[in-house]
Amino acid sequence: MTKPLISIEALARRYPARGGGETTIFENVWLPIQKGEFVCLIGHSGCGKTTILNVLAGLDQPSGGAVIVDGREISGPSLDRAVIFQGHSLLPWMTVIGNIAFAVTSRHPEWGREKVRAHCQKYIDVVHLTGSEHKKPAELSGGMKQRVGIARALAIEPKMLLMDEPFSALDALTRGSLQDEVRRICTETEQTVFMITHDIDEAMLLADKIVLMTNGPGAKIAEIVENTLPKDRRPATMHKHANYYALRNHLLDFLVTRSKNFAAEIEGKPYDPRKPPVVRPGAKPVGVETLADDGSPRSAAIA
Amino acid sequence: MRGSLSLRAGLLSVLIFAAFIGAWQFATMPTTGAAGDVDPEYAALVSGAAAQGAKSAFPTPADVGATIWGHLKDPFYVRGANDQGVGVQLAYSLGRVLLGYLLAAAVATPLGFLIGMSPLVYRALDPFIQVLKPISPLAWMPLALYTIKDSGISAIFVIFICSLWPMLINTAFGVASVRKEWLNVAATLEVGALRKAFLVILPAAAPTIMTGMRISIGIAWLVIVAAEMLVGGTGIGYFVWNEWNNLSIGNIITAILLIGLVGMALDVALGRAARLVAYRE
Numbered sequence: 001m002t003k004p005l006i007s008i009e010a011l012a013r014r015y016p017a018r019g020g021g022e023t024t025i026f027e028n029v030w031l032p033i034q035k036g037e038f039v040c041l042i043g044h045s046g047c048g049k050t051t052i053l054n055v056l057a058g059l060d061q062p063s064g065g066a067v068i069v070d071g072r073e074i075s076g077p078s079l080d081r082a083v084i085f086q087g088h089s090l091l092p093w094m095t096v097i098g099n100i101a102f103a104v105t106s107r108h109p110e111w112g113r114e115k116v117r118a119h120c121q122k123y124i125d126v127v128h129l130t131g132s133e134h135k136k137p138a139e140l141s142g143g144m145k146q147r148v149g150i151a152r153a154l155a156i157e158p159k160m161l162l163m164d165e166p167f168s169a170l171d172a173l174t175r176g177s178l179q180d181e182v183r184r185i186c187t188e189t190e191q192t193v194f195m196i197t198h199d200i201d202e203a204m205l206l207a208d209k210i211v212l213m214t215n216g217p218g219a220k221i222a223e224i225v226e227n228t229l230p231k232d233r234r235p236a237t238m239h240k241h242a243n244y245y246a247l248r249n250h251l252l253d254f255l256v257t258r259s260k261n262f263a264a265e266i267e268g269k270p271y272d273p274r275k276p277p278v279v280r281p282g283a284k285p286v287g288v289e290t291l292a293d294d295g296s297p298r299s300a301a302i303a
Numbered sequence: 304m305r306g307s308l309s310l311r312a313g314l315l316s317v318l319i320f321a322a323f324i325g326a327w328q329f330a331t332m333p334t335t336g337a338a339g340d341v342d343p344e345y346a347a348l349v350s351g352a353a354a355q356g357a358k359s360a361f362p363t364p365a366d367v368g369a370t371i372w373g374h375l376k377d378p379f380y381v382r383g384a385n386d387q388g389v390g391v392q393l394a395y396s397l398g399r400v401l402l403g404y405l406l407a408a409a410v411a412t413p414l415g416f417l418i419g420m421s422p423l424v425y426r427a428l429d430p431f432i433q434v435l436k437p438i439s440p441l442a443w444m445p446l447a448l449y450t451i452k453d454s455g456i457s458a459i460f461v462i463f464i465c466s467l468w469p470m471l472i473n474t475a476f477g478v479a480s481v482r483k484e485w486l487n488v489a490a491t492l493e494v495g496a497l498r499k500a501f502l503v504i505l506p507a508a509a510p511t512i513m514t515g516m517r518i519s520i521g522i523a524w525l526v527i528v529a530a531e532m533l534v535g536g537t538g539i540g541y542f543v544w545n546e547w548n549n550l551s552i553g554n555i556i557t558a559i560l561l562i563g564l565v566g567m568a569l570d571v572a573l574g575r576a577a578r579l580v581a582y583r584e
């Protein structure tokens with residue numbers, strides 16, 4: 001069994017509460033992420049998703065626990081973990097290619113001007129922004145800005161991509177085509193991705209694993225849902241698959257009811273935060289299993 | 304619509320100017336016998352011809368026009384220490400302003416950068432800046448004269464002091480309020496400190512810094528006139544004071560006009576520079 005690329009261990013975040021004491025936003029969050037895996041985190045607003053992503057990025061320190069990469073705790077941001085921010089976060093005084101080149105020269109300081117330009121151009125073409133290289137962010141639409149953000153993250157060829165609701169500010173049409181592009185790029189390059197979303201269909205399209213987080217305060221990982229749709233799913237056709245509704249209803253059910261009643265649900269039952277149950281919703285009865293120590297499913301799927 | 308608006312505005316400007324000149328002309332028409340008695344206090348203040356109340360001291364627009372033309376024909380003559388062309392005087396003033404201003408910029412920008420980068424230093428220096436900022440730069444003059452013992456350098460020092468605060472405060476503020484997201488971008492890209500300072504923080508704060516520089520040059524140009532009146536010797540401020548002693552109102556008006564024009568030119572120049580570093584989010 002392979003070791004996970006990155007592993008979240010016993011992560012917790014607490015803030016001092018008003019009037020003394022502490023509020024625990026989340027605690028005892030354990031999650032291994034394998035190389036090449038696309039993991040989506042779903043949960044209600046305020047449960048601490050962005051905080052977890054920022055800790056993964058090295059931009060924020062947890063109150064407890066750690067993120068382990070290559071057997072060592074991460075101590076800060078790294079070029080190995082590229083972030084696509086919730087707001088695109090482009091530098092407004094730089095052009096499209098300038099923004100990407102800034103990232104590329106950070107990764108490869110020794111590269112010559114022409115090599116950097118060619119590398120940037122490659123990723124500008126990948127996100128279909130050819131012709132807009134010399135525009136400033138203010139001259140771009142929201143979808144185009146988000147594409148630049150994606151190109152900037154991809155261009156440094158990170159070991160892992162961290163995305164915080166990258167499509168939430170876009171209209172449905174732009175979102176659909178961008179999701180499809182990201183899915184294509186990530187499967188082609190076997191990119192490891194950790195993504196936050198509110199959108200169930202987005203998670204079903206993109207993710208291999210969907211991590212469900214309960215409501216805060218005291219949020220935890222309720223279960224890990226494995227995507228039971230075929231790998232070559234497309235937005236236009238995936239709803240025709242036999243497992244589609246089982247998967248969708250399971251996720252919806254969690255967000256609508258189970259996320260707030262989870263404490264009651266697990267009461268008296270064995271629940272190990274280190275190995276949240278793994279669920280594979282399908283047309284046939286749902287299979288439940290626990291993660292082995294290395295984070296891979298312990299038994300074969302039923303569905 | 305826009306074109307016609309600026310055309311109409313231009314027309315109105317011309318009208319206002321004509322009305323002003325007309326009123327001036329009317330008010331300064333020679334009157335007989337009006338200038339009979341002169342207030343002794345006033346007589347003590349002015350020297351020379353006007354004290355006798357010989358004629359209306361205030362020139363007509365035509366007189367001033369002739370004076371201005373006289374100056375513009377030969378702005379750069381030097382006939383002894385006390386008789387130099389108005390262009391030469393302006394050049395002295397501009398030189399002092401630019402020297403004091405550039406020195407202030409050289410101190411304020413890096414210092415403001417450091418203050419802005421560190422919340423601790425920002426807080427620690429804030430009370431000093433708040434107290435020093437509202438002091439009239441001219442209040443420093445005696446102290447400067449006493450310690451520096453050179454009137455020319457003292458004037459430059461006063462310009463330095465008055466240009467310093469707006470640049471320092473704006474630079475610190477601009478640097479301190481660079482958007483967190485941009486700093487996060489730099490952090491995730493593992494950008495080094497120097498590269499971050501020059502490629503992220505400086506461009507992000509540049510518009511705020513430029514605003515400070517624009518305020519500073521305006522204040523410096525206001526202050527130089529007063530400072531030169533105090534220290535004397537050369538400069539447009541000294542020129543105005545000197546002409547007041549000669550009671551040459553025409554020359555004073557010429558100088559006032561030129562001070563306004565140069566001030567406007569300085570502001571326009573910095574406005575242009577500000578546009579170069581501006582960005583739209």
Ligand SMILES: Nc1ncnc2c1ncn2[C@@H]1O[C@H](COP(=O)(O)OP(=O)(O)OP(=O)(O)O)[C@@H](O)[C@H]1O
Nearest residue numbers: 015016025043044045046047048049050051052216
């Ligand atoms: N400085 C702070 N002091 C106290 N509480 C804070 C602070 N910063 C964040 N929080 C709390 O931490 C929780 C998690 O915030 P976070 O931004 O991670 O939520 P999120 O899951 O990403 O939400 P959303 O889906 O709306 O983006 C929130 O409930 C917020 O109120």
Ligand SMILES: [Mg+2]
Nearest residue numbers: 049050051164
């Ligand atoms: Mg968030």
